[in-house]
Amino acid sequence: MSAPGLANRNTVTLERALDIKGRSLWTDARRRLIQNKAAVASIVLLSLIALLAIFVPFFWPYSYAAIDYGAIGCAPDWWPDWNVPCHAGGWHVFGMDQNGRDLFIRVLYGARISLSVGLVATLVSLFIGVSYGAIAGFVGGTLDALMMRFVDVLYSLPYIFLVIVLMVVFNQNFFLLFVAIGAVEWLTMARIVRGQTLSIKQKEYIEAARAAGVGTLATIRRHVIPNVLGPVVVYVTLTIPTIILAESFLSFLGLGIQPPMTSWGVLIKDGADQMETAPWMLIFPALFMGVTLFCFNFIGDGLRDALDPKDR
Amino acid sequence: MPSTPKTASGRIFEIRDLDVRFDTQDGEVHAVKNIDFDISESECVGVVGESGSGKSQLFLATLGLLTANGKAAGSVKYRGQELLGLPDKRLNQVRGSKITMIFQDPLTSLTPHMTIGAQVMEALRTHQHVAYAEAERRCLEILDLVRIPEAKSRMRQYPYELSGGMRQRVMIAMATVCAPDLLIADEPTTALDVTVQAQILEIMRDLKKELKTAIVLISHDMGVIAGIADRVQVMRHGKIVESGKADDIFYAPRHDYTKALLDAMPRIDRPVRAGHAALRPLSTMDAEHKLLDVDDLKVYFPVRVDGFLLPRTKPLRAVDGVSFTLRQGETLGIVGESGCGKSTLARAVMRLIDKTDGTVVWRGRDLSGMQGADLQRLRKDLQIVFQDPLASLDPRMTIGQSIAEPLVSLKPELSAQEVREEVRNMMNRVGLDPNWLNRYPHEFSGGQNQRVGIARAMIVKPKLIVCDEAVSALDVSIQSQIVDLILNLQSEFGMSMIFISHDLSVVRQVAHRVMVLYLGRIVELADRNSIYEDPRHPYTKALISAVPLPDPKAERGKAHKALLGDLPSPLDSRAQLSFLKSKLIDDPDAEQYRPKLIEVATGHYVAEYDPQ
Numbered sequence: 042m043s044a045p046g047l048a049n050r051n052t053v054t055l056e057r058a059l060d061i062k063g064r065s066l067w068t069d070a071r072r073r074l075i076q077n078k079a080a081v082a083s084i085v086l087l088s089l090i091a092l093l094a095i096f097v098p099f100f101w102p103y104s105y106a107a108i109d110y111g112a113i114g115c116a117p118d119w120w121p122d123w124n125v126p127c128h129a130g131g132w133h134v135f136g137m138d139q140n141g142r143d144l145f146i147r148v149l150y151g152a153r154i155s156l157s158v159g160l161v162a163t164l165v166s167l168f169i170g171v172s173y174g175a176i177a178g179f180v181g182g183t184l185d186a187l188m189m190r191f192v193d194v195l196y197s198l199p200y201i202f203l204v205i206v207l208m209v210v211f212n213q214n215f216f217l218l219f220v221a222i223g224a225v226e227w228l229t230m231a232r233i234v235r236g237q238t239l240s241i242k243q244k245e246y247i248e249a250a251r252a253a254g255v256g257t258l259a260t261i262r263r264h265v266i267p268n269v270l271g272p273v274v275v276y277v278t279l280t281i282p283t284i285i286l287a288e289s290f291l292s293f294l295g296l297g298i299q300p301p302m303t304s305w306g307v308l309i310k311d312g313a314d315q316m317e318t319a320p321w322m323l324i325f326p327a328l329f330m331g332v333t334l335f336c337f338n339f340i341g342d343g344l345r346d347a348l349d350p351k352d353r
Numbered sequence: 354m355p356s357t358p359k360t361a362s363g364r365i366f367e368i369r370d371l372d373v374r375f376d377t378q379d380g381e382v383h384a385v386k387n388i389d390f391d392i393s394e395s396e397c398v399g400v401v402g403e404s405g406s407g408k409s410q411l412f413l414a415t416l417g418l419l420t421a422n423g424k425a426a427g428s429v430k431y432r433g434q435e436l437l438g439l440p441d442k443r444l445n446q447v448r449g450s451k452i453t454m455i456f457q458d459p460l461t462s463l464t465p466h467m468t469i470g471a472q473v474m475e476a477l478r479t480h481q482h483v484a485y486a487e488a489e490r491r492c493l494e495i496l497d498l499v500r501i502p503e504a505k506s507r508m509r510q511y512p513y514e515l516s517g518g519m520r521q522r523v524m525i526a527m528a529t530v531c532a533p534d535l536l537i538a539d540e541p542t543t544a545l546d547v548t549v550q551a552q553i554l555e556i557m558r559d560l561k562k563e564l565k566t567a568i569v570l571i572s573h574d575m576g577v578i579a580g581i582a583d584r585v586q587v588m589r590h591g592k593i594v595e596s597g598k599a600d601d602i603f604y605a606p607r608h609d610y611t612k613a614l615l616d617a618m619p620r621i622d623r624p625v626r627a628g629h630a631a632l633r634p635l636s637t638m639d640a641e642h643k644l645l646d647v648d649d650l651k652v653y654f655p656v657r658v659d660g661f662l663l664p665r666t667k668p669l670r671a672v673d674g675v676s677f678t679l680r681q682g683e684t685l686g687i688v689g690e691s692g693c694g695k696s697t698l699a700r701a702v703m704r705l706i707d708k709t710d711g712t713v714v715w716r717g718r719d720l721s722g723m724q725g726a727d728l729q730r731l732r733k734d735l736q737i738v739f740q741d742p743l744a745s746l747d748p749r750m751t752i753g754q755s756i757a758e759p760l761v762s763l764k765p766e767l768s769a770q771e772v773r774e775e776v777r778n779m780m781n782r783v784g785l786d787p788n789w790l791n792r793y794p795h796e797f798s799g800g801q802n803q804r805v806g807i808a809r810a811m812i813v814k815p816k817l818i819v820c821d822e823a824v825s826a827l828d829v830s831i832q833s834q835i836v837d838l839i840l841n842l843q844s845e846f847g848m849s850m851i852f853i854s855h856d857l858s859v860v861r862q863v864a865h866r867v868m869v870l871y872l873g874r875i876v877e878l879a880d881r882n883s884i885y886e887d888p889r890h891p892y893t894k895a896l897i898s899a900v901p902l903p904d905p906k907a908e909r910g911k912a913h914k915a916l917l918g919d920l921p922s923p924l925d926s927r928a929q930l931s932f933l934k935s936k937l938i939d940d941p942d943a944e945q946y947r948p949k950l951i952e953v954a955t956g957h958y959v960a961e962y963d964p965q
Contacts, residue, residue: 065793066748245745246755249809251705253759254732263758267749 066348070271073347080343083336090333094152102132103143105150106301113141114319125319136321138311147303148326154304155330158219158288159281165223167277170230175261175269177231178238189235192228200225201290208296218297222284233276237269271348278341282334289330305330363393365534365567366452371427371437373407373414373591384410386591387427392535395565399582399599401575401614403828404799407591408571412537416448417441431535450480453528457540459520463512469496470508473527480531495526498563499556518549522556529560536560537569542577546690546855551899554581573828575618576901579603580908587611599905617833619858621885621900622907626862629833630840633847635683635865642681644816644849645702650675650711652694652701652873671697673873673929674711674947679817684843684850686864686881688857688896694873695853699819702851703735704728716816733763736810740822742802746794752805753790756780759813775812783808783838800831804838811842819851824859836862857900861885866956869893872929875950879957889959891932932962 074080098105116125117136135144177188207221241247241264250260289306291297298304305326312323373385384407392398402408414425415436429436431447453476456462464472473495474488483491489508496504499522512520521541528536538557542550558581560566572578578585579599586596587610595608606612616626625631653668671694679685687695700706702713704720713720715731723731736759739745746755756776760767767775777787783804794802803823810818820839824832840863843850854860860867860881867884869877869892877890888894902908926945930937936946948961 065751066795245739245741246747248705249737249739249745249806250747250758252703252732252735252737253809254729254762255758256762259762263750264747268747 070344070347074343077343077346079339080347083339083343086332087336087340090152090329090336091156094149094156097149098146098153101143101146101149103146105142105146105303107142109137109141109143111141112137114139114315114322115141116319116321120321135325136319138308138322139315139319142301144308144322144325147308148305148329151303151305151308151326152329152333154298154302155285155288155306156333158222158304159285161219162223162226162284162288163277163280165220166225166227166230166280167273169224170227171234171266171269171273173227174231174234174236175238175265178235179242179257179261179265181239181242185235189232192231195225196228201287204287204291205294205296208291218288218291222287226280226284226287230273230276230280233272234269237272238265241265241268274348275341275345278337278344282337285330285334364391365394365432367391367428367430368411368415369428369430371411371414371425371429373410373419373423373425375420375424376422384423384591385414385425388591388593390586390593392567392569394534395561395567396584397561397568397570397582399578399585400569400571400588401573401578401585402588403573403614403830405590406588408588409539411588412454412539412569412571416452416454416537417444418454446480449476450531451533452535452537453531453533455521455524455528455536455538455541457543459517459524459544460512462524463520465512467511468508469510469512469515469523473508473523473530476527477530491530492526495530496523498529498559499523499526500552501526518545518552521545521549521553525553525556525560529564529566532564533566535567535569537571539571540573541570543572543574547857547899548690548895550577551901554901557581574901575603575615575829575903576908579903579905580901580911582905587614603903603905613830615903617830618903619829619833619836619856619862620902621858621861621897622902624861624881624885630837630844632684632840632863632865633682633844635680643678644681644683644716645679646712646714647678647702648676648712648714650698650701650713651709652697652706653709668709670694670873670926670929672701672708675870675873675875676711677868677875677878679849679851681816681849682843682847683866684852684864686860686867687851687853687870688855688860688867689870690855690896692872693870695870696821697873698870699737699821699851699853703737703819704731705737729763732759733813734816735819736813736815736817737819737821738803738806738810738823741826742799742806743794745806746802748794751791751793752785752797752802753780755794755805756808756812759809763813776808779808779812782842783811784834798831799827800835803827803831803835807835807838807842811846814846815848817849817851819853821853822855823852825854825856832859839863857885857897869896871931874929874948874960875958876932876948876960876962877958878950879954879959883954883957887957889953889957890962892962932960935963 112127112130112133115127115133115137116122117134118128118130120128120136133143133145135148138144138147173188177185203225204221207217211217247260247264250264255263285305288297288304289309292304292306293310298307300307308326309323309330312326315322368388368390371385371388375382375384388411390411400408410419410423413419414423415429417436417439419425425437427437431452434447436444436447470489470492473492477483477488477491492508493504496507501507501519501522507515512523515523525541541557542553545553554577557568557570561568561581568581570578570582582599584597585599585602586593587602587608588594589610595602595606595611602611603615606615616628650672651670651674652672653670655666656669657664658667673694675698677685687698689695697706701708704723715734720731746752753776756779757772760772760775776790780787780790785801785804785808794805797805806823823839824835827835836859839850850863852860852863864881866878866880868875869884869890871892877884877888877893884893885897888897898911927937927939930945930948933946933948938945950958950960953959
């Protein structure tokens with residue numbers, strides 16, 4: 042086959058001169074993600090919130106716990122409704138809360154807590170869920186049946202109830218909150234990963250790995266997990282908001298973060314109590330949380346399209 | 354079969370200056386470049402080309418069936434009526450009634466929730482508005498014409514109840530029930546076994562003769578086109594590079610590409626091709642060295658079937674008592690239709706599947722109980738190359754990592770530097786640029802990926818390689834390159850091979866001995882010349898005669914004595930006795946007689962059969 046072979050070789054040498062490094066599926070996915078405007082805007086917005094939460098507290102003139110008795114429940118200076126009882130003045134851009142603390146810094150501290158709960162709990166659920174699901178799916182048979190029935194049993198327990206029991210038994214430990222939520226959230230992850238693993242198990246490259254003498258655990262680590270990561274990454278971006286909501290709910294019930302530390306859930310609960318007299322106390326934390334959740338969802342959608350373009 | 358005289362008046366379909374472009378993420382793809390094409394009444398034109406030549410897009414464009422990102426320009430006239438740019442409603446009056454199309458994959462082209470009868474009648478009732486009873490009558494007629502046995506009861510069946518060959522017949526019935534002027538068949542037989550392919554081609558020949566339908570036959574296989582086409586057009590990169598009468602194209606090709614295509618075709622009647630790698634003859638020393646001894650190997654899969662009250666399991670006899678030996682440096686070809694157990698047999702030998710019974714002895718050691726370190730050592734000697742080059746490579750791994758994998762897990766003592774060195778050497782050896790080490794499978798073509806698969810199998814210098822349909826998914830020109838590569842590697846490294854293929858022509862080139870499997874049992878086993886020149890078993894004869902030759906005169910003269918019907922179900926214990934009906938006990942569950950292998954000449958074994 043001289044003719045086609047020759048043409049092929051020429052284009053190939055040209056390509057080689059241009060780049061030697063391969064274009065992985067992740068590179069392709071990143072390129073497609075960058076073309077998705079909603080996802081990119083969400084990433085920018087989310088990074089902005091995270092950067093604010095990390096750095097602003099270092100130089101902000103007010104502390105999250107310092108109380109200004111002269112300005113309890115005062116509105117921000119620019120508040121358009123002049124019927125409010127008082128104005129906070131100075132740098133209190135979001136106004137004051139019902140205890141005379143600067144709301145802006147408290148919203149940022151709330152972001153710190155809520156985002157880190159979201160991330161840590163998601164990582165916990167990611168770790169347990171992926172390894173559990175991949176092993177169950179790949180080994181199959183009786184082990185799979187047993188492992189998945191165990192998941193079903195846990196599913197049937199009321200999830201918030203479980204977390205509440207954990208929180209009561211182990212005291213209201215801040216770190217435990219992360220673990221408790223993560224330990225409950227992994228169930229869905231395990232199911233997703235198991236399903237994906239079952240379909241990947243049928244692929245020829247798994248058989249090729251067996252023929253190449255790769256052991257079971259190494260096959261799971263090298264071939265199964267990298268290939269289930271696509272759907273998993275998408276699910277992760279959707280899990281983070283769920284967990285932020287769960288934390289808010291627990292805090293709303295008074296079981297989560299303890300004062301004077303705060304989270305978005307706590308702030309929204311406090312704001313809801315003062316909704317009629319001091320609406321800013323509800324509006325700002327709710328706005329931040331809403332925007333964050335939207336961002337995560339848009340990123341999740343973008344990632345899904347980017348990682349699996351055929352699915353669209 | 355003299356070709357129909359072409360007169361201007363007989364011309365029914367004219368394509369002028371057709372141009373098809375696709376907008377993709379990687380820029381514009383110019384799939385079809387200013388093509389002219391016409392076809393006259395009851396003429397058959399073959400369109401040949403490799404994948405990506407634009408042959409399918411050309412005809413999809415004429416019927417307005419392009420995907421949303423495709424644009425067609427130019428002119429397509431059917432009996433003087435311009436089709437391009439016609440609104441769907443007007444187009445539908447022509448499409449599906451006057452011009453119809455058959456697609457490659459009969460599995461996905463039929464609607465799963467409609468019965469066969471309903472689907473065939475749908476075409477009739479939409480286009481010709483006939484009454485139900487009339488539609489039913491014509492539907493039966495056409496199902497008979499495409500030789501669907503027991504057409505009346507088949508009409509009430511759903512697509513999943515039929516085999517691939519039967520479904521393709523239904524597709525043809527649907528396409529011809531309105532007595533179209535023009536039938537466009539896009540790779541109609543590519544997904545089918547050779548014997549079924551021969552039947553389908555026979556049906557199409559009849560349609561042309563009896564219904565005077567003009568046929569466009571699109572195929573990558575010159576052999577399929579040879580027996581039926583009056584004219585042939587060769588396409589490459591969206592252009593027609595050569596067109597002419599079938600005989601001229603096949604016997605006096607002018608364009609280099611046509612010559613190259615014809616040269617690349619494996620031919621069952623020519624085991625040695627000039628200018629290509631040849632099979633290494635077995636030396637006497639090798640011949641005495643027995644590598645593999647398989648005795649009465651059985652692999653059964655339990656399958657649930659409906660029973661009385663409760664479902665029960667029945668063994669599916671994928672491999673049912675196969676014995677053979679393999680010598681050092683020898684290639685054993687295994688041929689048979691899909692479902693005959695050829696892949697299962699090879700995987701059981703490699704211990705990728707557990708066997709039910711029998712022994713496999715590898716260099717004097719029984720493999721049955723092998724575990725752990727012993728099994729690892731065995732893997733070093735036995736490697737496999739898969740059918741689908743892309744599916745057998747992990748998409749998240751660079752090809753360098755994929756090739757290195759057996760080395761890393763089977764020879765852990767090597768350093769990373771040594772592994773990289775070995776991988777680079779092997780890549781060089783199989784014709785891949787070592788600098789591509791860090792690239793990913795999706796950046797390569799099928800042929801290149803198959804080279805990666807071969808490199809991965811060869812890197813541990815195994816003593817036996819199983820090629821499971823290793824060249825079946827490739828274009829002919831690539832296939833010929835890969836076959837050359839395999840033969841060269843064998844000459845260099847001297848490994849034995851088990852070469853599984855449904856393509857008897859390829860097997861003739863690469864195998865020293867050939868085994869024909871039928872429903873998990875050997876029907877004939879002989880060296881390659883005896884089996885092709887002196888086949889004894891009726892099944893072997895049918896298989897060989899079903900292979901189309903890229904030689905129009907030979908094809909026309911050939912008496913088509915294809916097997917009728919489908920390959921029977923391996924669940925039915927009676928099926929194995931299809932060629933030995935005299936010993937049959939007519940009870941699907943009874944323990945049946947197993948045909949014995951008889952040595953008719955030295956090294957030529959044939960299963961018992963009824964004389965015909």
